[in-house]
Amino acid sequence: MRAIGLLLLACAAIAQAPSYQPVGSVDQIMLAMSYPLSDALLYVERDPPKTDKDWTTLQYDAMMLAESGNLLMMPGRARDQERWIQDAKLMVDAGAAALKAARARDMQAILDLNDQIVTSCVTCHEDYRPSYRRRRQQQNAK
Numbered sequence: 608m609r610a611i612g613l614l615l616l617a618c619a620a621i622a623q624a625p626s627y628q629p630v631g632s633v634d635q636i637m638l639a640m641s642y643p644l645s646d647a648l649l650y651v652e653r654d655p656p657k658t659d660k661d662w663t664t665l666q667y668d669a670m671m672l673a674e675s676g677n678l679l680m681m682p683g684r685a686r687d688q689e690r691w692i693q694d695a696k697l698m699v700d701a702g703a704a705a706l707k708a709a710r711a712r713d714m715q716a717i718l719d720l721n722d723q724i725v726t727s728c729v730t731c732h733e734d735y736r737p738s739y740r741r742r743r744q745q746q747n748a749k
């Protein structure tokens with residue numbers, strides 16, 4: 608019984624696989640989504656949201672930052688099924704927390720998430736970006 612269940616699960620996984628069609632590479636997702644969207648949150652004080660529309664835009668930024676983490680977990684992008692997934696999830700969690708704060712229009716809560724957002728980037732870069740750790744020691748930059 609159990610073996611049949613597993614077999615069915617495996618078939619379902621195979622049947623689903625072709626529906627994913629990665630279009631951008633990991634570094635393109637970084638440049639198009641993770642980088643600008645995290646900046647919108649990290650530097651929110653430079654141009655704080657005032658109108659309803661501004662707050663909605665900030666909510667979308669946070670939501671897309673979180674979703675960019677999900678995109679990294681897709682087959683074809685995930686470098687492995689363990690640490691990479693954990694690291695990407697840090698960005699999903701940080702984005703989801705920022706979305707909650709933006710929905711509540713809680714500026715302080717967004718600012719308080721700065722560390723969590725930066726940590727989500729740095730953790731994966733230290734784990735997977737070649738020579739990132741060395742460069743970081745030299746420049747001490749993000």
Ligand code: HEC
Pocket residue numbers: 633634635637638641642645679691694695698724727728729731732735736
């Ligand atoms: C799950 C892993 C992961 C997470 C999370 C992650 N990155 Fe990356 N990032 C990478 C990898 C890997 C590269 C190097 C490109 C490659 O190897 O394809 C990279 C490269 C970059 C680059 C350079 C792209 C280029 O081609 O010049 C930027 C900018 C960047 N990341 C920004 C960010 C920011 C900002 C965050 C957090 C909000 C973040 N990344 C979160 C894995 C990650």
